Amino acid sequence: xxxxxxxxxxxxxxxxxxxxxxxxxxxxxxxxxxxxxxxxxxxxxxxxxxxxxxxxxxxxxxxxxxxxxxxxxxxxxxxxxxxxxxxxxxxxxxxxxxxxxxxxxxxxxxxxxxxxxxxxxxxxxxxxxxxxxxxxxxxxxxxxxxxxxxxxxxxxxxxxxxxxxxxxxxxxxxxxxxxxxxxxxxxxxxxxxxxxxxxxxxxxxxxxxxxxxxxxxxxxxxxxxxxxxxxxxxxxxxxxxxxxxxxxxxxxxxxxxxxxxxxxxxxxxxxxxxxxxxxxxxxxxxxxxxxxxxxxxxxxxxxxxxxxxxxxxxxxxxxxxxxxxx
Amino acid sequence: xxxxxxxxxxxxxxxxxxxxxxxxxxxxxxxxxxxxxxxxxxxxxxxxxxxxxxxxxxxxxxxxxxxxxxxxxxxxxxxxxxxxxxxxxxxxxxxxxxxxxxxxxxxxxxxxxxxxxxxxxxxxxxxxxxxxxxxxxxxxxxxxxxxxxxxxxxxxxxxxxxxxxxxxxxxxxxxxxxxxxxxxxxxxxxxxxxxxxxxxxxxxxxxxxxxxxxxxxxxxxxxxxxxxxxxxxxxxxxxxxxxxxxxxxxxxxxxxxxxxxxxxxxxxxxxxxxxxxxxxxxxxxxxxxxxxxxxxxxxxxxxxxxxxxxxxxxxxxxxxxxxxxxxxxxxxxxxxxxxxxxxxxxxxxxxxxxxxxxxxxxxxxxxxxxxxxxxxxxxxxxxxxxxxxxxxxxxxxxxxxxxxxxxxxxxxxxxxxxxxxxxxxxxxxxxxxxxxxxxxxxxxxxxxxxxxxxxxxxxxxxxxxxxxxxxxxxxxxxxxxxxxxxxxxxxxxxxxxxxxxxxxxxxxxxxxxxxxxxx
Numbered sequence: 001x002x003x004x005x006x007x008x009x010x011x012x013x014x015x016x017x018x019x020x021x022x023x024x025x026x027x028x029x030x031x032x033x034x035x036x037x038x039x040x041x042x043x044x045x046x047x048x049x050x051x052x053x054x055x056x057x058x059x060x061x062x063x064x065x066x067x068x069x070x071x072x073x074x075x076x077x078x079x080x081x082x083x084x085x086x087x088x089x090x091x092x093x094x095x096x097x098x099x100x101x102x103x104x105x106x107x108x109x110x111x112x113x114x115x116x117x118x119x120x121x122x123x124x125x126x127x128x129x130x131x132x133x134x135x136x137x138x139x140x141x142x143x144x145x146x147x148x149x150x151x152x153x154x155x156x157x158x159x160x161x162x163x164x165x166x167x168x169x170x171x172x173x174x175x176x177x178x179x180x181x182x183x184x185x186x187x188x189x190x191x192x193x194x195x196x197x198x199x200x201x202x203x204x205x206x207x208x209x210x211x212x213x214x215x216x217x218x219x220x221x222x223x224x225x226x227x228x229x230x231x232x233x234x235x236x237x238x239x240x241x242x243x244x245x246x247x248x249x250x251x252x253x254x255x256x257x258x259x260x261x262x263x264x265x266x267x268x269x270x271x272x273x274x275x276x277x278x279x280x281x282x283x284x285x286x287x288x289x290x291x292x293x294x295x296x297x298x299x300x301x302x303x304x305x306x307x308x309x310x311x312x313x314x315x316x317x318x319x320x321x322x323x324x325x326x
Numbered sequence: 327x328x329x330x331x332x333x334x335x336x337x338x339x340x341x342x343x344x345x346x347x348x349x350x351x352x353x354x355x356x357x358x359x360x361x362x363x364x365x366x367x368x369x370x371x372x373x374x375x376x377x378x379x380x381x382x383x384x385x386x387x388x389x390x391x392x393x394x395x396x397x398x399x400x401x402x403x404x405x406x407x408x409x410x411x412x413x414x415x416x417x418x419x420x421x422x423x424x425x426x427x428x429x430x431x432x433x434x435x436x437x438x439x440x441x442x443x444x445x446x447x448x449x450x451x452x453x454x455x456x457x458x459x460x461x462x463x464x465x466x467x468x469x470x471x472x473x474x475x476x477x478x479x480x481x482x483x484x485x486x487x488x489x490x491x492x493x494x495x496x497x498x499x500x501x502x503x504x505x506x507x508x509x510x511x512x513x514x515x516x517x518x519x520x521x522x523x524x525x526x527x528x529x530x531x532x533x534x535x536x537x538x539x540x541x542x543x544x545x546x547x548x549x550x551x552x553x554x555x556x557x558x559x560x561x562x563x564x565x566x567x568x569x570x571x572x573x574x575x576x577x578x579x580x581x582x583x584x585x586x587x588x589x590x591x592x593x594x595x596x597x598x599x600x601x602x603x604x605x606x607x608x609x610x611x612x613x614x615x616x617x618x619x620x621x622x623x624x625x626x627x628x629x630x631x632x633x634x635x636x637x638x639x640x641x642x643x644x645x646x647x648x649x650x651x652x653x654x655x656x657x658x659x660x661x662x663x664x665x666x667x668x669x670x671x672x673x674x675x676x677x678x679x680x681x682x683x684x685x686x687x688x689x690x691x692x693x694x695x696x697x698x699x700x701x702x703x704x705x706x707x708x709x710x711x712x713x714x715x716x717x718x719x720x721x722x723x724x725x726x727x728x729x730x731x732x733x734x735x736x737x738x739x740x741x742x743x744x745x746x747x748x749x750x751x752x753x754x755x756x757x758x759x760x761x762x763x764x765x766x767x768x769x770x771x772x773x774x775x776x777x778x779x780x781x782x783x784x785x786x787x788x789x790x791x792x793x794x795x796x797x798x799x800x801x802x803x804x805x806x807x808x809x810x811x812x813x814x815x816x817x818x819x820x821x822x823x824x825x826x827x828x829x830x831x832x833x834x835x836x837x838x839x840x841x842x843x844x845x
Contacts, residue, residue, distance in 0.1 A: 010467040011441070012481040020481065193456040195449070202435055202446055209433035212397075213447035214418035273437040 024266025025278040060176035061238040063283035066261035068231030076204035076271030077132035083254030084143035089236025094156035094246035097163040111233030122225025126218040151248040166241040205272030354403035371538040381559035395427040396420030426500030427509040436485030441466035490521035546837040579833035591805030595788035599623030608653035628807030636816040645677040646670040676759035694720040694734040723752025
């Protein structure tokens with residue numbers, strides 16, 4: 001890679017390829033930097049260790065769920081049930097933990113459950129050709145309704161201390177942040193350097209061309225949803241162990257926040273393009289905006305409006321770019 | 327996936343092993359829903375030859391290609407390589423056997439780079455089984471250089487490229503798989519003249535390397551310039567395979583279209599009347615130019631020409647979708663300006679587009695709603711659409727055109743192709759036009775409905791309507807038209823009266839390399 005300077009260039013320079021391949025990610029990263037600079041200048045406490053920890057650790061589960069969501073959207077689909085799934089996973093993990101099961105079972109079993117459920121959802125979408133929004137809307141109702149019926153909304157308390165993985169701090173950094181960074185890096189490399197990762201882009205970009213290239217689009221979609229289940233499972237465990245109590249309900253609008261992170265991170269809602277680095281950065285950006293509103297004494301309810309504006313701006317920019325490319 | 331290991335080495339010049347690579351398709355037949363689209367066709371390829379495949383739309387070329395490339399399986403017949411019978415269950419197995427296809431609708435990934443498009447599904451790997459992007463980019467560069475395309479940016483997204491460049495990417499993709507047979511389905515249909523020459527150079531290069539090429543094209547000039555042998559299909563049958571030296575243009579055209587078509591079409595009723603629409607040197611940008619003709623009351627005027635010859639573009643200009651940029655249009659002898667479809671409609675012109683799915687019909691709505699759509703103003707009282715009027719209009723259309731439907735409230739989607747086309751007719755004829763432009767009036771509908779549409783067209787002409795018909799099917803043009811205009815390269819290159827319009831003469835005018843820019 002590094003000896004490109006000594007040979008005849010075969011394409012663009014690494015720098016130009018970087019700009020071409022990660023445009024939206026760079027925009028989001030610069031936005032985060034700008035936000036820190038401006039809000040930090042107005043209110044020093046915004047930059048305190050406590051606040052930065054809260055921003056990153058408190059929202060890591062959203063970034064992790066957005067990794068799987070990005071894969072799903074790149075493959076040309078969508079999942080609106082992820083918020084409910086995370087609610088179910090959290091409740092399941094908490095119930096197992098307080099029922100005296102070993103901690104590792106309370107962590108792993110719900111993740112396996114999430115993988116199985118989403119693989120089933122993926123198979124339904126891939127083989128029956130029912131649009132993913134319909135299948136996952138159905139799933140949303142099933143999971144949400146099932147959860148409330150079974151738990152009657154009872155809170156789970158007295159969680160064992162060794163269960164609280166999100167509150168652990170290996171090397172002084174919250175474990176949720178380790179998970180977020182580690183999983184993002186692994187997922188980004190996976191998407192970039194493996195056959196399966198590239199198949200996700202191919203299937204979302206042009207399914208007929210993918211078939212002609214010898215890929216199996218159905219199997220790819222099932223695999224993507226299973227992976228999405230894995231990330232949602234981890235997100236659910238982190239969500240469950242963040243506080244001392246699990247509310248046994250579905251966090252409101254969580255699926256929208258997750259989808260928004262993917263889209264603002266540069267994942268095209270039309271499929272075929274985007275990266276998980278972008279979605280993680282976008283999740284961090286939201287967390288920063290939410291925190292900044294508090295420090296600037298603006299009602300936190302504005303957060304949703306700001307996110308909405310950002311979605312519209314991003315999608316419009318995407319459309320304009322595609323039109324230019326025609 | 328990619329278990330073929332590192333692919334993408336350049337195809338080497340014909341090695342002895344490659345020379346012994348005849349591929350043969352014997353006695354292939356294929357039916358869809360009981361209709362035989364390919365009937366006992368045999369086809370073979372030799373090393374380093376360009377074998378042209380000719381035939382009208384619907385002759386079975388695409389089916390044959392799809393059997394060779396593993397997308398379809400023949401009902402009967404077999405493929406053999408080196409005398410050994412093979413079966414392709416998937417396109418991948420055909421690739422593995424060395425057969426690659428450049429599809430007409432290029433199968434590429436617009437959001438991915440050129441390099442990745444070439445190698446997707448068979449990318450070079452590092453020893454960790456991870457994608458080796460650097461090797462991928464280097465090999466992409468080499469492949470494109472070998473196709474005389476050093477100007478193509480391997481890091482550009484394919485969606486930003488021109489059609490000609492996308493096609494080069496597809497060809498590079500085919501070669502990366504060490505293709506020994508390359509099937510090219512109408513590769514020049516969407517290309518400009520300069521790009522056609524460049525493509526033909528690439529074909530000659532590949533031929534010199536020993537690649538066998540199946541070349542599908544309507545353009546006879548290209549076939550005479552490139553092909554060694556030519557196979558002609560007609561109505562799914564194998565008409566013949568000949569060395570290019572044994573045939574001339576006339577012979578090929580008559581092999582393609584030669585059949586008695588006189589009795590298939592309804593006869594003219596009455597005489598043509600006075601001139602209704604007249605075009606004088608009409609042009610739209612540099613797409614069509616110097617278009618002059620007149621269309622008479624009670625006449626069916628056919629426009630023949632290949633896809634891209636300017637037929638549809640002429641219709642769009644008359645209908646005001648792409649208003650004329652030069653020349654004059656006269657109706658009833660007085661000059662008019664047609665700046666929009668609304669203006670055209672007010673002048674009594676109706677246009678029935680080629681693609682009724684996207685342009686002519688809203689398939690999920692009912693017959694009533696579709697018929698009403700072009701006439702909302704006339705069918706409304708104040709701000710409200712008058713439901714009773716709409717219903718009456720739809721009932722009229724059903725009766726007048728013999729639409730087979732349960733009633734005005736049936737959704738269009740549930741109708742057959744022929745009946746859908748009749749709804750389109752009903753929708754536009756409800757505007758009471760005097761001039762009717764029909765683009766591919768019977769494409770994609772069955773033979774019975776086709777005949778009904780033809781009878782309807784004759785009836786309308788008999789009632790005094792002037793009809794301008796565009797069709798890719800030569801028999802239809804010859805059978806239905808009172809006069810035939812032939813377009814080629816954005817101009818009218820010939821005009822025939824009914825008795826002079828022989829398949830040979832019209833076919834030759836359609837395919838001649840438009841006079842001034844001969845190859």
